[in-house]
Amino acid sequence: MTDRRLLLVHAHPDDESIVTGATMAKYAAEGAEVTLVTCTRGEEGEIIPAELAHLGSDRDDTLGEYRVGELDKACLASGVRDHRFLGGPGRYRDSGMMGAATNDGSGCFWQADVEEAAHMLATVIREVRPQVVVTYDDNGGYGHPDHIQAHRVTVRAFEKAAERALPGTPWQTRKLYAIAQPQSVLEESAERLRRSPGPFSAPQGPGDISPGTPDGLVTARIDASAHWAAKALAMRAHATQISVEGELFALSNGIAQEIRGVEYFTQIAGAAARRGPEGFETDLFA
Numbered sequence: 457m458t459d460r461r462l463l464l465v466h467a468h469p470d471d472e473s474i475v476t477g478a479t480m481a482k483y484a485a486e487g488a489e490v491t492l493v494t495c496t497r498g499e500e501g502e503i504i505p506a507e508l509a510h511l512g513s514d515r516d517d518t519l520g521e522y523r524v525g526e527l528d529k530a531c532l533a534s535g536v537r538d539h540r541f542l543g544g545p546g547r548y549r550d551s552g553m554m555g556a557a558t559n560d561g562s563g564c565f566w567q568a569d570v571e572e573a574a575h576m577l578a579t580v581i582r583e584v585r586p587q588v589v590v591t592y593d594d595n596g597g598y599g600h601p602d603h604i605q606a607h608r609v610t611v612r613a614f615e616k617a618a619e620r621a622l623p624g625t626p627w628q629t630r631k632l633y634a635i636a637q638p639q640s641v642l643e644e645s646a647e648r649l650r651r652s653p654g655p656f657s658a659p660q661g662p663g664d665i666s667p668g669t670p671d672g673l674v675t676a677r678i679d680a681s682a683h684w685a686a687k688a689l690a691m692r693a694h695a696t697q698i699s700v701e702g703e704l705f706a707l708s709n710g711i712a713q714e715i716r717g718v719e720y721f722t723q724i725a726g727a728a729a730r731r732g733p734e735g736f737e738t739d740l741f742a
């Protein structure tokens with residue numbers, strides 16, 4: 457089926473591969489049109505390779521441009537052929553972690569006018585006309601301001617795109633999903649990693665990885681295990697942010713995580729889902 461269109465909204469170059477890399481690769485490989493919208497260029501990120509430390513915001517401040525190149529390679533690995541930056545490259549700057557002074561920067565995404573940003577995103581939605589849109593939950597997954605803002609902007613854009621008051625042809629996306637990490641999955645993963653963290657530090661508990669999603673809120677389980685290698689290759693492309701060793705990875709905090717081929721979602725708006733015998737949807741387009 458070639459008329460399936462999936463649009464994903466992520467905060468920084470790296471998020472798309474870490475939490476939805478397998479799902480994107482699966483649907484792209486199956487012939488769906490996959491559009492990725494990234495809200496910032498990740499200018500405030502930490503840098504893992506010492507030889508690239510000069511790119512940092514406290515030195516050359518060229519990490520954003522460098523991460524655009526990393527994202528291009530990651531999209532090639534996952535088969536994503538349509539990528540946009542919200543408002544164009546550099547329109548919104550990475551806000552830094554919650555509480556950082558950079559949260560107050562006038563051009564950062566956390567300070568964006570949500571209506572204005574949602575209008576930009578609604579324009580993309582009306583152009584792409586996706587049946588399915590994916591972004592973060594209202595906590596942004598783990599409380600990063602850019603992730604929280606991406607959720608807010610996407611929810612508003614989902615509504616705006618369908619509003620007749622907005623000039624142009626309305627588009628009602630059929631289903632809106634938030635990325636989920638079931639707490640039971642995180643607990644099992646953290647236990648395995650506590651025993652075998654590879655070359656990284658062992659998480660002390662699931663909370664070292666993510667707050668996670670209560671299992672009862674998870675509505676879709678996408679088994680994209682066949683596309684695990686594409687996800688791992690895409691994650692390797694983000695070398696300033698992610699270290700990959702075998703089936704494990706770590707962000708700049710050095711804490712071991714598993715590269716998972718099964719990814720989970722919570723439907724937050726749209727048509728009622730048809731769940732399978734295990735209580736999950738197994739196809740976002742179902």
Ligand SMILES: CC(=O)N[C@H]1[C@@H](O[C@@H]2[C@H](O)[C@H](O)[C@@H](O)[C@H](O)[C@H]2O)O[C@H](CO)[C@@H](O)[C@@H]1O
Binds near residue numbers: 474
């Ligand atoms: C996955 C993700 O959202 N990464 C963000 C995040 O990066 C984290 C941040 O630098 C934190 O201080 C580290 O401990 C952690 O290991 C990093 O993953 O925030 C960055 C700044 O906003 C952002 O650029 C990066 O993409």
Ligand SMILES: [Zn+2]
Binds near residue numbers: 467
């Ligand atoms: Zn992020």
